Amino acid sequence: MFAAAGIYHFACQGQRMGEQSSMEVATPLLEVVDLKTYFRTDEGLAKPVDGVSFRVDRGKTLAVVGESGCGKTVTALSILQLLPMPPGEIAGGKILFGKRGDLLQLSTKELQAVRGGEIAMIFQEPGTSLNPVFTVGHQIAEAIRLHRPNLSRSDVRREVIRVLTEVKISEPQRRVNQYPHEMSGGMKQRAMIAMALACEPELLIADEPTTALDVTIQARILELLRRTQEEHHMAILLITHDLGVVAEMADDVVVMYAGQLIERAAARDLFARPSHPYTQGLFRSLPRVDRRDDTLLAIEGSVPPPTRFPQGCRFRERCPLAAEKCAEQPPLEEVGPAHTSACWFAADLASGRTKAFGESRQTTKTSDA
Numbered sequence: 001m002f003a004a005a006g007i008y009h010f011a012c013q014g015q016r017m018g019e020q021s022s023m024e025v026a027t028p029l030l031e032v033v034d035l036k037t038y039f040r041t042d043e044g045l046a047k048p049v050d051g052v053s054f055r056v057d058r059g060k061t062l063a064v065v066g067e068s069g070c071g072k073t074v075t076a077l078s079i080l081q082l083l084p085m086p087p088g089e090i091a092g093g094k095i096l097f098g099k100r101g102d103l104l105q106l107s108t109k110e111l112q113a114v115r116g117g118e119i120a121m122i123f124q125e126p127g128t129s130l131n132p133v134f135t136v137g138h139q140i141a142e143a144i145r146l147h148r149p150n151l152s153r154s155d156v157r158r159e160v161i162r163v164l165t166e167v168k169i170s171e172p173q174r175r176v177n178q179y180p181h182e183m184s185g186g187m188k189q190r191a192m193i194a195m196a197l198a199c200e201p202e203l204l205i206a207d208e209p210t211t212a213l214d215v216t217i218q219a220r221i222l223e224l225l226r227r228t229q230e231e232h233h234m235a236i237l238l239i240t241h242d243l244g245v246v247a248e249m250a251d252d253v254v255v256m257y258a259g260q261l262i263e264r265a266a267a268r269d270l271f272a273r274p275s276h277p278y279t280q281g282l283f284r285s286l287p288r289v290d291r292r293d294d295t296l297l298a299i300e301g302s303v304p305p306p307t308r309f310p311q312g313c314r315f316r317e318r319c320p321l322a323a324e325k326c327a328e329q330p331p332l333e334e335v336g337p338a339h340t341s342a343c344w345f346a347a348d349l350a351s352g353r354t355k356a357f358g359e360s361r362q363t364t365k366t367s368d369a
Helices: 007-012 072-079 108-114 136-147 153-166 185-197 215-232 243-249 267-272 277-284 346-351
Strands: 028-041 044-057 061-065 088-097 119-122 203-207 235-240 252-257 260-266 333-336 339-341
Touching: 028 072, 028 235, 044 061, 044 072, 044 088, 044 235, 044 252, 061 072, 061 243, 072 088, 072 203, 072 235, 119 185, 136 153, 136 185, 153 185, 185 215, 203 215, 215 235, 215 243, 235 243, 243 267, 252 267, 252 277, 260 267, 260 277, 333 346, 339 346
Parallel strands: 044 260, 061 235, 061 252, 119 203, 203 235
Antiparallel strands: 028 044, 028 088, 252 260, 260 339, 333 339
């Protein structure tokens, strides 16, 4: 994995990120305000997204990080309202996008113009996201015809080949007539990216874009996204659990846990000074090539189900610092410039006076091999 290749150390040195967080200086393209997405289930009301707020600046990359079950993908699907409703519902909040205003107030027709045209999404597992009964060219062409209806059939085909060429698929004139099962995993991912980029969106939502790809293909996909972002000045909302990918791609990061945002910072600052016990636990679970004799620490337990979140701090049942006051919900408080954390011990964690996960906890030695 990328994290094992020393990217943690690279990010700590600040070699990718600028001196100031883009949260401070740029104009937001997307602003999510107190978003709440709930599902009515047989076990009760599930709250996978419960009061989440963040912004994505023009031309920048915001990474949303957390374990599986933290609400990352549901947040992304809520932006484009791609959730099944019912049982899902957006119970509150605003999703402000450019000149469109609140996406939650748009009509179905207006929202269709946004999907794919102004905001595009790369879904997890391209093998299951692509329709197996249509050629890749047909599926890319469908998006182009929807948003550019004045193009002739031959012009649409030229656009499909152009965008396949842009994402560096070999022999695009031949690939346009192939079905998904005739392509490798990396090629299918490139085809998904081509489909997303076909109408030159202002915002790309990339949900685990390198899942199930080997490390070499991952690197190529990330380089493709970076190059495309620079060429089109496109914003990226990156959903991932891979901190190595975050170090490679992100300008800013928000960390989610149990449906809530618990830490937000510029990427360099987050890697250098994680200020929430959960974030520190994520970093302590990473292997590092610059410290071969180091230990790996697991975060005990698992994310609670969204129908049974605990009162107060939702991480407290897994947290080594948990105290009586953690039964109350901690606010998101500033621990540095454009760096906030929702923990009663955030100031001590930020300063290094306290460590949530240290050598005193049960550890597993990393291999010297």
